[in-house]
Amino acid sequence: MKRLPMRKIRDVLRLSAEGLSTRQMASSFAIGRTTLQGYLDRAHECLTSAPMGQFRVITEVVLNLEPVVTEQATALVVPSNDKAMLTLLRHLETRAGPLLSAFEFISRAAMKHTFNHAASLKNPFARGEIPDTALLIELSRPTKAPWDTPLDTVLEAVLSEAWGTAEAPIKDALFGRLEEIWALRHALSEGVKSAGPLIAFDLGFTRDKVIAFRAEMTRKLAQNFPMMEICDFGHLGDGGLHFNLVKTDGPVDATFEQALRDYVVDQTVKVFCGSFGAEHGIGPKNIRYFEKSEAHQQAGQSSCRMLAEHTSSAVREPCHR
Numbered sequence: 001m002k003r004l005p006m007r008k009i010r011d012v013l014r015l016s017a018e019g020l021s022t023r024q025m026a027s028s029f030a031i032g033r034t035t036l037q038g039y040l041d042r043a044h045e046c047l048t049s050a051p052m053g054q055f056r057v058i059t060e061v062v063l064n065l066e067p068v069v070t071e072q073a074t075a076l077v078v079p080s081n082d083k084a085m086l087t088l089l090r091h092l093e094t095r096a097g098p099l100l101s102a103f104e105f106i107s108r109a110a111m112k113h114t115f116n117h118a119a120s121l122k123n124p125f126a127r128g129e130i131p132d133t134a135l136l137i138e139l140s141r142p143t144k145a146p147w148d149t150p151l152d153t154v155l156e157a158v159l160s161e162a163w164g165t166a167e168a169p170i171k172d173a174l175f176g177r178l179e180e181i182w183a184l185r186h187a188l189s190e191g192v193k194s195a196g197p198l199i200a201f202d203l204g205f206t207r208d209k210v211i212a213f214r215a216e217m218t219r220k221l222a223q224n225f226p227m228m229e230i231c232d233f234g235h236l237g238d239g240g241l242h243f244n245l246v247k248t249d250g251p252v253d254a255t256f257e258q259a260l261r262d263y264v265v266d267q268t269v270k271v272f273c274g275s276f277g278a279e280h281g282i283g284p285k286n287i288r289y290f291e292k293s294e295a296h297q298q299a300g301q302s303s304c305r306m307l308a309e310h311t312s313s314a315v316r317e318p319c320h321r
Contacts, residue, residue, distance in 0.1 A: 008029060009039055011029070012025055012029065012036060012039060012040070013039075013040075013043055014068070015028075016040055022036055022037055022040070066142075067142030067143065068142060069101075069140045069141065069142055070141070070142055070143060070144060071140065071141055071144050071150075071151050072101070072138060072139065072140040072151065072178050073138065073139045073140075073150075073151035073152045073154065073155040073178075074102075074136065074137065074138045074139075074155075074175075074176070074178045074181045074182065075136075075137050075155055075156075075159065075173050075174060075175050075176075075181070076124060076134050076135070076136060076137075076173070076174040076176075076181055076184075077134065077135040077137055077159065077170055077172070077173045077174075078125075078131040078133070078134055078135075078170070078171040078172040078173070078174075079133055079135060079169055079170065079171060080168055080169055080170060080171045082132075082133060082211050082214065082215065083211060084167065084168075084169035084170075085105060085133070085135060085169070085211065085236055086207070086208065086211060086236065087162075087167050087169045088135070088162055088169040088170065089103050089207075089236055089237060091158070091161070091162045091165070091169070092137065092158060092162075095158045095161060096139055096154065096155075096158050099139040099140065099141055099151065099154065100137075100138075100139060100237075101138045101139060101140040102136060102137065102138035102235075102237075103135065103136075103137055103138075103235070103236055103237040104135065104136045104185060104233065104234065104235050104236070105133055105134070105135050105136075105233060105234060105236050106133065106134045106135075106136065106184070106185070106188065106233040107132070107133060107230065107231060107232050107233060108130050108131060108132045108133065109195075109229055109230060109231040109232075109246075110188050110191065110192055110231040110232060110233050110244070111130050111134065111184070111188075111191075112130055113191045113192055113194060113195040113231060113246075114184065114187050114188050114190075114191025114192070115130070115191070116191070116194070117187070117190060117191040117194040117195075118187045118190070118191060121183060121184060121187055122180060124174050124176060124180075124181075124184075125174070126172070131171070131172075135236075136181060136182070136184070136185055137155070137159075138178075139151045139154060139155050152175070155175075156175065159173050185233075188233055192231045192244045192246065195229070195231060195246045196229075196246045196247055196248060197246065197247040197250075197251055197252040198244060198245070198246055198247075199228075199244075199245045199247070199252060199257055199260055199261065200242065200243070200244045200245070201241075201242075201243040201244075201245075201261075201264055201265075201268075201276065202240075202241075202242060202243075202276075202277060203240075203241045203242075203243050203268050203274055203275065203276060204238075204239050204240055204241070204274055204275040204277075205239045205241065205268075205272055205273075205274040205275070206239055206273075207236055207237065207238065207239040209239070209272045209273070209274065210234065210236055210239055210241055211236075212272070213241070213267075213268070213272045213274065214230075214232065214241070216267070216271070216272075217230070217243070217264070217267065218230060220267070221245070224263065225245075225260060225263070227247055227248050227249040228245040228246065228247060228248070228260070229245065229246045229247075229248050230243070230244070230245060231244045231245070231246050232244055243264065245260070245264075261285065265286075265289050269289075276289055277290070
């Protein structure tokens with residue numbers, strides 16, 4: 001089945017809920033009816049299946065409705081350094097508020113492999129020089145009153161303000177068509193896969209730790225797993241990190257992959273208090289870590305009960321000296 005960008009899948013589901021036929025949607029999106037119906041069937045299956053695919057019984061449903069977005073503005077921003085990303089995010093949250101709908105970072109390695117893989121994808125950077133990190137920033141709103149300032153103007157103004165602050169978190173900013181800018185983001189997964197044997201992690205942190213984790217893992221992986229290239233990207237606004245590692249010296253065997261996964265998960269959880277199953281849930285690769293954490297939790301609860309019983313006993317039978 002042909003893979004569709006997530007934004008297009010959301011549009012398909014929205015239009016289906018509004019009553020459009022598969023024929024109308026297939027024509028509108030220039031995709032086959034079979035492909036489109038496949039995505040609708042999978043969406044229905046997710047709604048009617050319990051977690052991990054068990055029982056297939058709906059016990060509770062929460063439906064969140066959001067207004068359809070009617071106006072958007074996007075930019076690719078080159079931060080002055082990685083630490084400046086959080087400064088810029090806070091500035092945008094303060095100045096743009098609820099208009100801020102995307103703040104995603106992309107590493108140089110991820111962009112490099114994506115441009116190499118997708119020949120039709122335009123490299124928008126000056127002289128084709130890919131920066132160490134790029135930020136995809138988007139503002140959006142569902143309705144626009146006649147007196148509202150266009151979002152393109154708002155985004156340019158907010159970024160100009162940041163440019164002039166003492167922290168100077170911006171090195172460069174590129175404005176363009178929304179479809180062209182998002183095309184890079186949508187092509188990242190396939191681009192990274194094309195680079196070589198891939199071991200991917202879906203991690204989550206408090207957002208102040210995302211940058212620290214990336215810096216620390218860049219240093220530690222260079223020491224302990226020098227054959228791995230970090231090709232990451234993620235959502236700084238919610239602390240999500242797609243930590244993709246490409247093996248540059250040949251195939252991956254099961255023993256090596258397990259050792260690397262153990263190392264990354266250990267660093268994520270024990271050092272940075274992060275999650276090894278963030279945006280996409282636990283998954284088969286992480287189930288052993290989940291079971292291990294459950295065992296630790298149960299052991300901890302057992303120890304707490306024993307301590308409580310001991311304390312209670314000590315209270316009932318005080319030691320007389």
